Each structure stands twice: as C-alpha cells, then as structure tokens.
Amino acid sequence: MRICDFLRTGATDHGMCAKSFGEKKGKTGIKTVDYKKKLEETEKKLRYCMEALNHINEGIIITDKNGTIVIYNKKLGEFEDLNAEDVVGRHLMDVYEWSTESSEHYQVLRTGKPIKEGNYQNITKLGKTNYLIANSFPIMAEDGEPEAVCSISRDVTSIREIYNRTMGLQSTSEKGNAPLENGTRFTFEDMVCKSGAMKELIANAKQAAMNNAPVLVYGETGTGKEMIVQGMHNAGPGWNHPFVALNCAALPETLLESLLFGTKKGAFTGAENTTGFFEQAGKGMLYLDEINSMPLNLQAKFLRAIQERRFRRLGDDKERFIECKIISSVNVEPMRCVEEGQLRQDLYYRLSGVTLEIPPLRKRKGDIAALIKHFEHKYCAMYGKKDVTVDKNLRDAFIKYEWPGNVRELEHLIESAISLTNSGEELTLYNLPPYLRKTMYASNYVPEDVERMTLNEILYSVEKKAVKDALEKNDMNVSQAARSLGICRQNMQYRINKLGLRNTEKK
Template sequence: MSDRQEDRIRELEERIYCLEDIIQHVSEGVILTDQDCRITVFNPAKEKMEQMKAEDVLNKVSWEVYSHSNREISEHQQVLDTGVPILDAYRPHAYVGEAPVYIYYSTYPVMRDGKVLGVYSISRNESTLRELLYETLEHKRSLHVEDEEERAGRSLAKGTKFTFEDFVGCSPQIKQVIKDAQTIAGLDASILITGETGTGKEVLAQSIHNFGRGNKRFVAVNCAAIPDTLMESTMFGSVKGAFTGAVDSQGLLRAAEDGTLFLDEINSMSVAMQAKLLRALQERCVRPVGSMDEYPIQCRLICASNESAGTLLRDKLMRQDLFYRISDFILAIPPLRERKQDILELAEQLIRQYNREFHKNVTHMSEQLREYLLNSAWRGNIRELERVLRSLMLRVSEVEEELDVQADIGSLLGYEKAAAQGEASYLATTDLQETLRQIQMEIITHRLKENNGNISKTARDLGLQRQNLSQRIKRLELGDPL
C-alpha cells in the first residue's frame, strides 16, 4: 500500500472519529438504521430522551424496538422503502410509567447514487420545546385570560355550558392541566384527554373549545353509546336509501364545521371503525354512506378516553396510527383521590350551585363532613362527589346553614364507613398496578357470576364493548370465572 493510500485511510479514520464524537455529544437525539432497518447508532441524547440504553437496542430492527404491530408502521422502514423524508413529526416514542414522552423529530434517507444506504432521525425532547412554546404563547394566553370575565357574560358556543371557571381545582396537577389546555386551545392541534370516569373530561373539552374557538360549533358524541352498525353513518353521514331507514345526513365530522368535534370514550370504537376514521382524518374529507361524493372536513378533534395513553397502546385498545393522529397533545386528568386538596374546593362550589338550584342557605360544612369527604376513596371521582352532596343538600331545610354528615352517608357513598376505611388501606398498597389488577378481577368476576358467564350482558353492565371486556379477561388471566 502506498504512502498516499495510507494517508487517505488515516484521513478517513480521523474524519469518522470526529463525526462519531460529534454525534455522541450533540444535544439532539440521533438514531441511524442500515438497509435492514437495524439500529447502528443510538447516541446518549437519544438514550436520555427515550429511556433506553444503546446496548439494548443496537443491532435490533427499529420496528421491534418501538413495538410497532408491523414493520410498515415504522417510519424508518417507510423512508427506507420510499426514499422520502418525514419532516417535523411530533410523536410519543417512549413512556415513563403511563406518561408519554413526546419527541419532535425529522427522519431522512442516506442517499448515494440514487440508492438508500440507511435512514437517520434527529430529535429534540418535548420538554425543551414546551418551554419555547410557553415563552411565545404565554403572553397570548394571559391576555386571553384577562378577557375571560368579559366573555363569561356572553352566550357560550352552541352545545356547550362550561368554561375553565367550571374546571375547579387548586392542586398543582390541575393548575398544570389548565395551563397546558389554555396554551393549546387556540392551536389547530388534535387533543386527547385521558382520565377515569367522572374526572371532568367533557368539562375540560368544552372549556378548551370556548377558550379558543368559542364562536364556533361544538359537537359532542359518546362513542360507547352508538351501536357499531350506526357509527359510520353517524360520523360520516348517509344518503337516503343507503340502508334501511337511512336519511340524508351530513354526519358529525361535517356538522362540526370549523368548530370542534368531541369524541368521548373513543377507545370503545371498533377497530374497523378506527381505520375508517383514520382515513377521514388523514385525507381531511368524508364520503357519506351510500354516496360516491367526498366532502372536506375542517373541524378540530378533541377525543377522550377513560384509559391512559399507555394502556391504549399496550393493550391494543386503539390502533397505533390512529392514536398518533388524534394525540398531538395529551392532557391527563388525575383522579380525585390523587388530588385531595381539590375536594373541599369542589365541594364548596357544588354547595353554592345547589343553594341556587334548591333555594337553600348552606354557608359551610361541618368538620365531620369535611373529614369524611377528605378520607373517602371517590371511586366515581367528581361525579360521585356531586351525587353525595346533591343528596345531602336535598335533606337540609331552607334555614340550615351548616351541611353535616347524615346517618346513612355510607350508603350514599356506596359503601359503609368501615368498608371505605378498608378500601383506603387497600389502595395504599405500594404495588399500585397489582392493586388495580385485583380490583378489576374482583369486579369482572362478580359481574360474570351474576350474569352466569354471559360476556355480552356483563360488558353492557360495566359500560364496556364486548371486545374490550374479552381482552381484559384474557389479560387478567381469569380463565373460567364460574
């Protein structure tokens, strides 16, 4: 080998070393895959962003590392096949517990002589971007808040009755949810709200709409309340004669116009319908059932689920591609038991509301009632708190000023005080996931026994889709509950 060749090799080795050193120290996350979609580079910034170690992912195919249901969903595979970059994407690529970690990234092909040699992505952590977003939008948000009292006296958007003033809470968790919601309310981004039943998901959805698009239409639908056979025509519309009883209708996606469509309990939607909804959202147009014509849609989508984002993907309750399409931003409302400092503020607001509604004059709660409210588990969250206080308020006279514990408050809460105390210690176990698993097992097993093993009836009793219940039974390994 000549001296010139040796110098050239040394020069290339030094250049490679410099490039590798740069990749290891840049603040952006870098991942590189080869022609087989195997990961060859996974730098420290990427490790930190996605909570993964390079040693655990190197030489593995990317679509397996990210748990894609099939390789076609993998963006690196898509770019490898097409040679077309994916620019400015914003997706959750990792989870810390149940919380998604959002990453802003672009994916590019490595091209030479018209051939794709590999694919790489450059990413930035969502937390950094959120800080920048807050800096640019906080002033606009604060100005919007200043106008809130002035707008409160005006009529709300058709189909709504709530604003952020109705989304009560003084806990840091709720304050952050409200701040995030107000920040993104004016943006053209899809929002996924997660939270247990009764946490106020629709209140938050209406508040977001009235804060950002208050002069537009708000259309809401509970997906669990619509039979699968009618879901397509409900969403996309139909033409007369398309099926028995069909009439000309434009469907909810068009009815929302340039306002907001709120899809509650979207996780109850069948997989087949999820695929159709995904296409409509991607193409931004719908075709009514029985029609050959397509119509554009302009509405902003807000969806809600009583399952966490992590559960939706882990248990395959939602198509991964649809999840990414509807969750530009995720707002997770914590259950009432995790923000006990909000309980008394909520109770006081409800008392004022029921004073007006029932013509009462209650000014305060007894210490015994305050203690009882703080120590209860609130399995039904705010909805259960509303029911209990409503019942107590109905029992007091017009002249009583103190709201006190009633003898049968245990039955109002659905369990006796001793049972409530027992449940509180039960929930206090350090293994939260196992506790939740046991609770689900007990409830499902009890209902199945009552219904003699009839899954369809049990699903209806529990407010679940049959498919959803069957998946839970399998996941919990209940076997034959009878």
C-alpha cells in the same frame, strides 16, 4: 302442515296471525275430533306465542316469500303508528313506500343472508319521525330456500334526540355566556381548581386549544373530561362555531358510522341525505368520548379521514373537507387500550399529538375543600335551601376518602344530602348513604401518619378522637356521649381521664 303455511292463511282474532284452518271433514267422527283437538292445541300455542311477542320491547314483522305480512307485533305498531289488524295480510309494498330494490326483506329473500343492524328513518302517518335499527334474517324451508323473512327492530330515536340537543348549531353573539349557544356549558372560568396539578393541566389545555392539532384526553370516569374539552373549545379560535360531542360507547357500529360521516339518500333502506358530525361541527370542535369503544374497522376509516382531512358520506362519491378540531378521550390508560386491542396503534399515534391527563380526585385532594364549597352553593340555590354546609368531621372524611367515582361522586353525594336536609343544618356522616357511611366513619378516625405509628399509638389516637367527637356532638354531656358510644357513664368518665380530656368537660 308447517307453521309458515299456517301463518299465511290470515289473521286470528288477535289480529296477528293466521285465520282459522277451516274444518276438514273426515270419514269418521273420531278423526274429525282428533283433527279439531290438534288444531285447538296448535291455535292455543300460537296464541301464547303472539301474547309473548306483544309484550317485548322490540318490534317484530314477518313476511312470507311473496311479501305478504303475516306477523306484526304491538311494539312495532307503536313505533310506526300502525295497527296490526290493518297490516297483517297486506303486501309489504302496500304498507311501506319502499321499492323492491331497497326493501331489506326482499334483499334477504334474494340472497338468503341476514342483514345485521340496518338502520332507517320512518315518518309515521301521524307525522312523527323516528329512527329504527333492525336485524333481518331468513326463515328457511325444508329445501334450504328462504320462505319467509323476520325483522326485529329497536327504536333509537331518543338517542338521536339526545345528540341533537347537544349540538347547539345556533351562533352565539357574546363569548362567555352560560349556557353557551355553541353547544357548550362550561368554560375554564367555571372550573374549581386549587391544586398545582389542575392548574398545570388547565394551562396546558389553554395552549392546546389555540391550534388545530388533535388532542387526546385521558381521565378516569367522573374526572370531568368533557368539562375540560368544552373549556378548550371556548378558549380556542373556533369558540363561536359548533361544539359537537359523540359518545362512541353509546351507539351501535352502523349508526355510529352514519352519524359520523352522514348519509346519501338511497345508501341503505330508508337512508336520506343527512349531514354527519364532521360537517355539523364545521369550523368548531368534534369531541369523540370513549374512542376506544369505536369498532376497529371504523377506527381505520376514521383514521384515514382525519389524516387526509376529507371524507365521503355513506353512499356518496363526493369528497368533503374536515375543518373542525378533533379531540378524543379515553377513561383507561391509552397504551393499555392499544395493548389490549381496543385502540389501533396508528390511530393512537395520530390522536395523541397532545395528550392531557386529568388526575383523579384522590391525587388532588387540595381541590376537595373548594369543590365542597362550590357544590354547597350550587345545590342550595337549586333546591331553595339556605346555609346548608358540610361539617368538619364530614369534611375531614371527604379528604381521606379515595373517591373511586371522582368529582362526579362527590357532587352527587352533596346534591343528595342537600336535597334531603333543612335550611341551616349541617351535613354530617349520617347524611350519607349507609354503604358509604361506614367506610367514611372508619377512615375519619385513621391518623394521617398511621404508617409511622405503632399499634398502641394508632389505637390511642382513634380512641381519643372518638371520645372527643362524642362529647362535642352531645354538648359535652358525659351521659349522652357514653350512650352514643354504647358504653356506661363510668366507663366514659374513665376514658376521659385516661385520654387527658378532663379539661374539656362542661362544668
């Protein structure tokens, strides 16, 4: 007996699968016992399988070729506010308000072909709306015909909610309020910049904000790309219209396309009339982050839309006009994206009419001191602390550090340190995570002009700074300073004399 025949017989005690086979009487007691033993083993294995299915994070439903539900796991019940016991054994059309034409299960049965990443909106019996993405595939019989269909679903409602919260489609009455009601939180006035490189960047960004030409922003992760883009929106003529942001790397292709262009009811299973991001941005700004993560076939559709300044919703024949300014960004050098096949060359040329490159923090170290002060004030206020500051040694280490995570890394380090520090204390190297403490401690003792120094000069400079810092941290107490460096008092006194630090001793 095949597994699908077993499943179609009904639900077990677990409410998931088939009921009992029933007993088959054999001519001898031995055959009946053998049959019962095999049946028990089969039921045990099936129970194990169902227990596993009920502990995964995807929803699973299996229907037979007649449309009867034979498998329905716990997670799908959580997605849809349904119980397996109430669903298994019922017809698909009795449970869901679908037609046979719109049902993915019937489409798979008819064609024998899987449907990948179909997305649909579901309104549960409790009135909750959620969005699911499902992969449906046929289970083939021995004759090569589909005899059942399995769908595996994941809930993407939280992703939709994140983007809905960032849209800010309400109008704003006064420009400059923070947070702004147009969907942004930053203006150019919020940005900390003392270096010439950043001042030039902001000047160019303000110019680019004044027209409707597309802009491509390039910057490493953590440099503040969206902050610059939001500043452009609030400095431009469309400041009182919505700012809509979409991270192309965070969503699967099918959902990305429907979010971008919108959908018409009936375009696919569960599709409703929805406005896409082009429409939601209106006369404001659409920001596409990590555009190089958009699938190439979707890049072609996107290119055509922005070239013609018009588009169609999925499943719709009506053309709609694009009125928003479009800004996109990448965190890898743009031409490298083109050469590696991540970004279409024609799309790159279309988007890069104006290209703004945000320098990494290691190339604008003139901003570090101002950024430190800004984050001190910000997080002292946030965590109710007073007068927590970064001490000189840590400040020097910050300036010498290369900052692979850029401004975001600096901000998170200061936030973490302030949250764990008492009011009035100074932040030191010891307030940093252990993995970073060693790196910064070493870099803090490397002379700035090390490339022009001999080995002896480097060693002398490092030793002198280490001894001097130990004395200052221990209130010029030689014994305590010696202990902090792991040497004896006599050795410490010898080094003080050798390094010319005698006059710094506390009398």
